[in-house]
Amino acid sequence: MTILQLAHIPTPAALIDEACMMGNIARMQERMAALGVRLRPHVKTTKCVEVARQQEAAGASGITVSTLKEAEQFFAAGFADVLYAVCIPPAKLDRALALRRRGCALTILVDSLPAAQAIVAKGEAERHAFDVMIEVDSDGHRAGVKAAEAKLIDIGGVLHQGGATLKGVMTHAGSSYDLDTPEALRRLAEQERSECVRAAQRLRAAGLPCPEVSVGSTPTALSAATLDGVTEVRAGVYVMFDLVMANVGVCAPQEIALSVLTTVIGHQAEKGWAIVDAGWMAMSRDRGTQRQKLDFCYGIVCDVDGKVTDGLLLTGANQEHGIVSRGDGGVERDIVERFPVGTLLRILPNHACATGAQFPYYHAIGAQGGVQTWRRFDGW
Amino acid sequence: MTILQLAHIPTPAALIDEACMMGNIARMQERMAALGVRLRPHVKTTKCVEVARQQEAAGASGITVSTLKEAEQFFAAGFADVLYAVCIPPAKLDRALALRRRGCALTILVDSLPAAQAIVAKGEAERHAFDVMIEVDSDGHRAGVKAAEAKLIDIGGVLHQGGATLKGVMTHAGSSYDLDTPEALRRLAEQERSECVRAAQRLRAAGLPCPEVSVGSTPTALSAATLDGVTEVRAGVYVMFDLVMANVGVCAPQEIALSVLTTVIGHQAEKGWAIVDAGWMAMSRDRGTQRQKLDFCYGIVCDVDGKVTDGLLLTGANQEHGIVSRGDGGVERDIVERFPVGTLLRILPNHACATGAQFPYYHAIGAQGGVQTWRRFDGW
Numbered sequence: 240m241t242i243l244q245l246a247h248i249p250t251p252a253a254l255i256d257e258a259c260m261m262g263n264i265a266r267m268q269e270r271m272a273a274l275g276v277r278l279r280p281h282v283k284t285t286k287c288v289e290v291a292r293q294q295e296a297a298g299a300s301g302i303t304v305s306t307l308k309e310a311e312q313f314f315a316a317g318f319a320d321v322l323y324a325v326c327i328p329p330a331k332l333d334r335a336l337a338l339r340r341r342g343c344a345l346t347i348l349v350d351s352l353p354a355a356q357a358i359v360a361k362g363e364a365e366r367h368a369f370d371v372m373i374e375v376d377s378d379g380h381r382a383g384v385k386a387a388e389a390k391l392i393d394i395g396g397v398l399h400q401g402g403a404t405l406k407g408v409m410t411h412a413g414s415s416y417d418l419d420t421p422e423a424l425r426r427l428a429e430q431e432r433s434e435c436v437r438a439a440q441r442l443r444a445a446g447l448p449c450p451e452v453s454v455g456s457t458p459t460a461l462s463a464a465t466l467d468g469v470t471e472v473r474a475g476v477y478v479m480f481d482l483v484m485a486n487v488g489v490c491a492p493q494e495i496a497l498s499v500l501t502t503v504i505g506h507q508a509e510k511g512w513a514i515v516d517a518g519w520m521a522m523s524r525d526r527g528t529q530r531q532k533l534d535f536c537y538g539i540v541c542d543v544d545g546k547v548t549d550g551l552l553l554t555g556a557n558q559e560h561g562i563v564s565r566g567d568g569g570v571e572r573d574i575v576e577r578f579p580v581g582t583l584l585r586i587l588p589n590h591a592c593a594t595g596a597q598f599p600y601y602h603a604i605g606a607q608g609g610v611q612t613w614r615r616f617d618g619w
Numbered sequence: 620m621t622i623l624q625l626a627h628i629p630t631p632a633a634l635i636d637e638a639c640m641m642g643n644i645a646r647m648q649e650r651m652a653a654l655g656v657r658l659r660p661h662v663k664t665t666k667c668v669e670v671a672r673q674q675e676a677a678g679a680s681g682i683t684v685s686t687l688k689e690a691e692q693f694f695a696a697g698f699a700d701v702l703y704a705v706c707i708p709p710a711k712l713d714r715a716l717a718l719r720r721r722g723c724a725l726t727i728l729v730d731s732l733p734a735a736q737a738i739v740a741k742g743e744a745e746r747h748a749f750d751v752m753i754e755v756d757s758d759g760h761r762a763g764v765k766a767a768e769a770k771l772i773d774i775g776g777v778l779h780q781g782g783a784t785l786k787g788v789m790t791h792a793g794s795s796y797d798l799d800t801p802e803a804l805r806r807l808a809e810q811e812r813s814e815c816v817r818a819a820q821r822l823r824a825a826g827l828p829c830p831e832v833s834v835g836s837t838p839t840a841l842s843a844a845t846l847d848g849v850t851e852v853r854a855g856v857y858v859m860f861d862l863v864m865a866n867v868g869v870c871a872p873q874e875i876a877l878s879v880l881t882t883v884i885g886h887q888a889e890k891g892w893a894i895v896d897a898g899w900m901a902m903s904r905d906r907g908t909q910r911q912k913l914d915f916c917y918g919i920v921c922d923v924d925g926k927v928t929d930g931l932l933l934t935g936a937n938q939e940h941g942i943v944s945r946g947d948g949g950v951e952r953d954i955v956e957r958f959p960v961g962t963l964l965r966i967l968p969n970h971a972c973a974t975g976a977q978f979p980y981y982h983a984i985g986a987q988g989g990v991q992t993w994r995r996f997d998g999w
Contacts, residue, residue: 246710249687249710249711249714249999250710250999251999252999283938283939305900305938305939306939307629325884325896325939325940326884326885326894327884328882328883328884328896328960328961329960329961330626330629330630330882330961331629331882334629350885351885351886351960353959353960353961354884354885354960357960357961376887381894381935381937381940381942382884382885382887382894382940413937502708502710502711503708504705504706504707504708504734504762505706505730505731505734505762506731507756507762514706514761514762516705516708519905519973520685520976521999523903523904524903524904524905524906524970524973525899525904526904526906555761557761557793558663558685558972559663559685559686559705560705560761560762562761579733580708580709580731580733580734580737581708581709581710581733581737590904592938593899593904596900596977597976597997598998599997599998600998617977617979617997618978618979618980619629619630619631619632619901
């Protein structure tokens, strides 16, 4: 693509390099096929129907969502097999039920007895059998029941005996984002697999149904040696990748499909700064690389064609101002001549889920250079 | 207000305590009146017409915006006097011109000769006199020309002789966010005032017009001892306030008008965690208090009525999960009994501008407990 093809896009704008995205989709799908599991992509990363359709076309089975709004929007766009992968509180059951009654094969999630009891009570009152999974805590980072806890069987029993359809167990080893060696990632992937399989085996041994064993995060999905006993994998950020994933070690910067197009609006020449119109409102406030081995501040600066510059970062960000300067603290002496006012640049983001969320649209750049506008939605 | 009045709002949701907001608006307006200057609120904080109308009703003169989208949306809602307070690159002049031709008194901003020359060239080609201000750098934190620089007069000369209307100078002492004592804030407020006035005096001494001298940030506006020579003040976040401002020392937590309503969805009892449905997608990734004297993690936890709890913070956040636990690292032993699944809580945010931006709507809670939905817009 050239400057001319991007020059009509108002900046800041979220660009998707479509060829790059398609490569990321194919890589994950092929890997899951080789491991003998289904892939249920987490669409919270992009909240974009056009992206999810490409994932489906490549072989994905159903989608994972993080909000009921996502479930509703994707169901309206034709995605009927949906896992809502956040434990549901009682007040959200009416909305889940409405979706199911419209024909959405929505699976909901619990990790506590009160939530399971509320689902059973709602199901009895409404004469409806919800599809439910139990969240397993495989790495201690957030929600879920431990595979060994008595509570696991209690929850399964309440659901099954209460008339809900116990679909299985799921876990997310989110602590994989904190790792950065292949060995550690492989170990965590195996822990995620084995803990979730263990939970399934305990439920089955207790006479409870557990057809599905769902695991996943982008780093563990790309690091697992085997997935024996697992039926499906969930992963989200792989579709775009980002600098956090590059630091984790599961992608290279040139595999990052999302960037923010920005315009130089001024300089502080003696400091070696170019000031651009991508601040934190465009990049998000995500500083995920701050605690990793390489801190990219608010992102890596590329030229308009996406080529990484030699050491320039978005070192600072206010709401609508970004500061481009050397990441090593040096002064870029020729910043004014190199990037005059009006120059277009692209910034690779720390976190594709957070940066994408700042934009109502993506601008998808096709392999032939054509630009399409893809809506993404927000809110709950 | 009571749980019943909030229970029908899907969580997470952005709540505005209207009485609190009105108090904040009155406080700033009265202070500006006492200092003898006009107030031009920065509407980037809320991007919400209903909020801006209250600021106007209280006596504000015009608005400040950070994007042309804001200018367009607020002009469509009847706000005609608009300062676009980010330096404009040449590619955005067509959009600015379109607004002016529709009757918007839009003032644009520059801090460089190339941008000034582009405005003049556009004005000559379109036979249009743009209203332009020059940005002054009063504290070295971001954009602007130093008051003493020769470039200031050069830019003023290019604009004035080129047929643009040179409206004056403006500065924003954004480094005030890094301070936390009244003395330091007073000093910076005086520096912001005196540098901007000095720039105005230099322009006038060079025979150039400079009717307006515009300064401001919430901390300096609330700290200035005098504003001699200043004609208007801009401030934004004061309308909501937030925990960063509480740490700066210009508000108390109970003056924060914005909070995020959230539902408890689970627990990790042995860790003393309640898990809620407000993650960083709701709170934003803004960790502005991290480098301040009190680090509030992702926010202070309040009960559903807005009463601050004893030491509970949103200590962790993933996309749609937040972790409520003790800020001192201790284990809240009775977390399950205290906040059962389904409990509503409210979280005070680090940064009102960033948290608000995560929501398509505010839910405004009136003094009588009634709830109104106020749209806020996004994008560029």
